[in-house]
Amino acid sequence: MTGAIWVVAEQWRGRISPITFEALALGREVADALGAPMHAVLMGHQAAPLAERLGKAAKVLYLDHPLLAEPDPGTYAEALWPLAKDREPVCIVAPLTNVTLGFGTLLAAKLGAPAANFCRDLRVSGGMIQSRCVMYGGKMESLVTAAGRPFVVGLWPGSRPIDQGMAAGAPPLEEVPVQLPELKRVGLRRYIEPEAGDVDITQQDVLVAVGRGIQAKENLEIAERVAELLGGAVCGSRPVIDQGWLPLSRQVGKSGMTVKPKLYLALGISGAPEHVEGMKDSALIIAVNTDAQAPIFQLAHYGVVADVLDMMPALEEAIGKRKQVGSHA
Amino acid sequence: MDILVLLKMVPDVVEELQVDASGKALDTEFLRMILSEQDAHALEQALLLKERQGARVTVLAREAPEVDQALYEALAKGADRAVRIQAADGGAGTRPAATQFAQVIAGDPVFRGADLILTGTQANDDLDGLLAPLVAHELGLPFLGIVVSVSIDAAGGSATAVREYPGGVRGEFSVALPAVVGIQAAEKSPRYVPVAKVRAVMKSASIGKVEASGIFGQAMPQIEVLEMAKPAAAGKAAMVEGPIEAVAVKLTDILSERGLL
Numbered sequence: 001m002t003g004a005i006w007v008v009a010e011q012w013r014g015r016i017s018p019i020t021f022e023a024l025a026l027g028r029e030v031a032d033a034l035g036a037p038m039h040a041v042l043m044g045h046q047a048a049p050l051a052e053r054l055g056k057a058a059k060v061l062y063l064d065h066p067l068l069a070e071p072d073p074g075t076y077a078e079a080l081w082p083l084a085k086d087r088e089p090v091c092i093v094a095p096l097t098n099v100t101l102g103f104g105t106l107l108a109a110k111l112g113a114p115a116a117n118f119c120r121d122l123r124v125s126g127g128m129i130q131s132r133c134v135m136y137g138g139k140m141e142s143l144v145t146a147a148g149r150p151f152v153v154g155l156w157p158g159s160r161p162i163d164q165g166m167a168a169g170a171p172p173l174e175e176v177p178v179q180l181p182e183l184k185r186v187g188l189r190r191y192i193e194p195e196a197g198d199v200d201i202t203q204q205d206v207l208v209a210v211g212r213g214i215q216a217k218e219n220l221e222i223a224e225r226v227a228e229l230l231g232g233a234v235c236g237s238r239p240v241i242d243q244g245w246l247p248l249s250r251q252v253g254k255s256g257m258t259v260k261p262k263l264y265l266a267l268g269i270s271g272a273p274e275h276v277e278g279m280k281d282s283a284l285i286i287a288v289n290t291d292a293q294a295p296i297f298q299l300a301h302y303g304v305v306a307d308v309l310d311m312m313p314a315l316e317e318a319i320g321k322r323k324q325v326g327s328h329a
Numbered sequence: 330m331d332i333l334v335l336l337k338m339v340p341d342v343v344e345e346l347q348v349d350a351s352g353k354a355l356d357t358e359f360l361r362m363i364l365s366e367q368d369a370h371a372l373e374q375a376l377l378l379k380e381r382q383g384a385r386v387t388v389l390a391r392e393a394p395e396v397d398q399a400l401y402e403a404l405a406k407g408a409d410r411a412v413r414i415q416a417a418d419g420g421a422g423t424r425p426a427a428t429q430f431a432q433v434i435a436g437d438p439v440f441r442g443a444d445l446i447l448t449g450t451q452a453n454d455d456l457d458g459l460l461a462p463l464v465a466h467e468l469g470l471p472f473l474g475i476v477v478s479v480s481i482d483a484a485g486g487s488a489t490a491v492r493e494y495p496g497g498v499r500g501e502f503s504v505a506l507p508a509v510v511g512i513q514a515a516e517k518s519p520r521y522v523p524v525a526k527v528r529a530v531m532k533s534a535s536i537g538k539v540e541a542s543g544i545f546g547q548a549m550p551q552i553e554v555l556e557m558a559k560p561a562a563a564g565k566a567a568m569v570e571g572p573i574e575a576v577a578v579k580l581t582d583i584l585s586e587r588g589l590l
Contacts, residue, residue, distance in 0.1 A: 012494070073462065074472055098495050101450065102462040102474045102511070109466040114550040115424075115458050130555065136453045137342040140355070142557045144456065148550040185471035185505040189489075194497030206589065230589065242514050248497055255475070255493040255513070263589050270342075284587060286580060287566060293345055295560070302583060303566030304576050314577035322581045322590055 002036040003090040003149070006061075008080070008103075009042045009054055010095040012071055016053050019095040019157050021165030024056040026122050026155065027093050028165070033124035036090060040171070043076055045069035048173060055167035065178040070188050071099050077106035079178050084111055089150045091129050093122070096154035098254050104154040114146035117154040118273065129153075137272045138295030157277045197249025199233045206232025206263045209252060209279070212239040213268015213289060213308045220245055222312045223267060229319045230263065237275045253278040268308040271296025330384040330481060332375045333440055335430055335448035335460065336403065338362040338393035342453060346559075353554045354421075364399040367449025373515035374479055375447050376407045382481050385409050389433065389440070391426060397536060398527075405522045405530040412537040422552075423455045427463030429541050434468060437539065443507060444481075445488065450474045450511035457552050461511030473504050474511030481506075 007027040010017040024040065031038035040057035042050060045068050051060040061083070067075050084092060084107070094104035096117060108115035120141065121132040130145045131153050145151075201207060208227040214220065220234065227234045234250065241251040252259055254274040264282035269275060271287070271294055279285070280299060287300035288311045297303040304311060340346060341361040349356040375386045387410040388403040390396050400411035414433055434440040446468075448461050465472035477499070478491045488504045493513055504510065569579050584590045 073474070074465075098475055098493055102459055102472060105458040105462045106466055106472070108458065108550070109424075109463055112550055114552045116552050117455055117458065133456055134560075135456060135557070136340055136346055136355075139342050139346050139559065140348070140557055141560045142353075142456060143555045144552045145555060146550070146552045185508070186473050187503045189501045189503055191494075192491070192499040192501060194499075230584070238514070243518055251497065255495065256497055258496070263584070263587070284583075284589070285566075286583070291343065293559075297566045297568075298560050300566035302580070303568045304580070305568065305570075306573060306576065310573050311577070314573045315580060318574070318577035318581040319584070319590065322585060 002034050003088050005031040005034070005036055005038045006084070006089040006092045006150070007038060007040050007057065008092065008094045009040050009050070010071065010097060010099055011042065011044055011047060011050050012099045016050055017095065017097060017099060018162050019097050019155065020054070021056075021162040022157065022160045023093045023095055023155050024054065024165035025160035028056055030091065030122050030124055030129060034090065034127070039089070041080065043068045043071070043079055048175070051173050052170035053166075055169045055171055056165050057171050060171050060173050062173050062175045063178045064175060065180055067180050068178070072186060072188070073100050073103035073106055074186060075180065076100060076103045077110055079180055081107055081110040082179070083176055084150060091151045091153060093153050093155050096156055104152050108152040111150065111152070113150050113152050114148040115152040115154065116144050116146070118156045119153045120156055120159055122153065134273050137270065138276065138298070139293060156273060158280055194249060195247075197247050199250070201233055201235045201250055201252065202257050202259050204233045204259070204261055206230045206265075207235050207252075207259060207261045207282075208232055208265045208267065209235050209237065209269055210240055210267050210308075211237040211269030211275075214240065215309065217243070217245045219309060219312075222316060226265070226312060226316050226319065229316065229323065230265075232261070232263070235259070237269050237272075266296055266300065267312065269296055270294045271299060330378075330382065330445075330485070331439065331443045332378060332384045332386045333434065333443040333446045334368070334372050334375045334386060334388045334403070334408070335446065335464065336368045336372065336388055336390040336399055337365045337426065337449070337452050337460065338390070338396050338399065339365045339452050339454050348557050352556050354557060362394045365449050365452040367451060367512060367514075369519045370515040371447040371449050371512040372403055372406065372408065373517065373519040374512050376520070377516055378479065378481065379407065387412065387439070387443070389414065389430065391429065400536050401527050401531050401534070402522055404534050405527045406520055410537060411534075412539055415538050415540050422457040423452070423460050424457050424463060427458065427460050427467060430460070431464050431467030432542055433539055434464075436542070444485075445479070445506060446470070446509045447479075447512055448509070450476070450513045459511065461509050465509035468509070471505055471508045472511070473502055473508065475513045476510050477514050478516045479510060
């Protein structure tokens with residue numbers, strides 16, 4: 001009999017993370033292809049009601065412990081590995097997000113099991129599970145498989161639409177006893193909420209996003225002017241935020257905000273997966289980058305291979321003229 | 330206070346990457362190897378701690394193209410000691426690398442006594458696992474990743490670290506030392522070091538060497554790479570070409586058509 005496919009649900013601050021539904025959608029496909037059951041794994045403390053949202057799974061394995069109240073990757077791995085050892089699932093799909101990053105790696109290490117990171121897609125070929133993984137900042141993909149069991153897959157956001165992982169009806173819940181050592185050597189003291197910025201970029205119709213390609217803080221001014229002409233706001237990718245050129249409230253991506261504007265004008269942004277995660281669902285994406293191989297062009301609707309420092313003034317002028325014509329028409 | 334920083338060389342993704350004849354790996358002929366960006370941040374965080382609270386900073390890296398350059402740069406920036414692990418052909422991937430790092434650390438009294446082990450939260454080639462949690466696992470130490478600031482608590486037995494969550498939320502943690510901390514970004518951008526200073530260090534300082542024991546990579550649960558390829562661009566962008574002014578006008582047309590102007 002083929003062992004089950006496990007999908008580890010990610011829950012944080014009382015909510016199931018969106019990646020969980022992507023994982024359930026993908027897990028269901030793999031389970032169906034193998035003729036195996038798919039079980040969801042939910043870890044937390046007094047979090048059982050969240051299992052009702054995991055209807056896509058045949059069953060929810062629920063691990064409850066006070067130390068699982070916060071999704072610490074080490075504690076999660078410590079709690080789950082004995083159960084995985086015992087039940088021998090074929091594959092464990094673990095979300096790879098900024099909530100539980102490191103969990104899949106630790107779980108695989110404890111189990112002595114193979115692991116693949118940055119998974120963008122899973123499929124079954126000749127009875128083997130294959131994972132398509134994002135490598136080198138999105139410039140390459142590796143198709144990998146593993147003979148060892150369980151195959152622990154760290155799932156990157158963006159593999160399947162969230163709706164595909166949702167199903168009505170609460171699946172049966174099996175509560176599994178958890179043994180955890182008393183000592184917790186990494187402890188959350190407090191959450192630090194983001195400071196409200198002057199602009200809420202998640203509410204903007206137009207975003208002019210700047211990346212490393214703008215080279216210097218002074219060049220933000222022209223991006224601001226383009227944004228103003230378009231009635232939008234400026235946001236940025238990680239390097240721009242780390243440089244202190246824009247506040248944290250303007251960061252788009254894994255650690256920052258997730259945005260879905262009508263227009264996302266990506267200027268000098270390479271499109272690393274961490275950034276793409278936060279803007280991939282934008283209605284119209286126009287990207288300008290000097291590197292014709294930049295991953296942002298895989299996602300953008302329109303692309304321009306150019307230096308943003310040349311493109312921005314040209315664009316400012318062209319849009320300015322058009323608006324002038326428009327206002328006289 | 331002893332801080333150990335694990336450094337890893339990775340392909341520079343700014344360069345064009347090509348797949349080799351096997352169809353399963355990068356063509357190394359034109360590959361430029363650079364220090365993994367997050368490892369540069371880990372080094373910076375260690376140097377900030379040294380300046381603020383006093384520490385001895387040792388950088389440790391596996392044999393790799395251009396690795397000496399990265400190690401000398403680390404010394405020029407202020408690291409106290411740089412050590413290269415010899416004969417790093419213990420198998421490709423981050424898991425064999427982690428095993429080797431852990432063995433070298435466990436086998437050296439100074440490394441073993443480090444209060445804090447810092448490295449990047451992830452690297453662009455971490456296909457089979459992430460280095461920081463793997464090293465933590467092998468050494469039986471606590472792990473915290475996605476960290477953007479670290480300070481050693483006054484008593485010295487613990488650190489306060491801030492890590493990121495999604496949506497701009499951060500979490501402040503107490504971490505019992507010793508621990509392995511994966512750095513996402515240092516509190517400041519990695520410092521610049523002039524070439525002249527690196528050259529001077531190359532003359533005055535030397536890189537320590539440590540032999541790795543050869544037992545790694547044996548019982549390692551392996552993944553098999555079936556193929557490597559550039560992503561099949563699902564909705565590849567329509568490229569707008571021409572002189573920059575003409576491109577600007579075309580983009581403006583697109584915006585007009587979509588009712589965005």
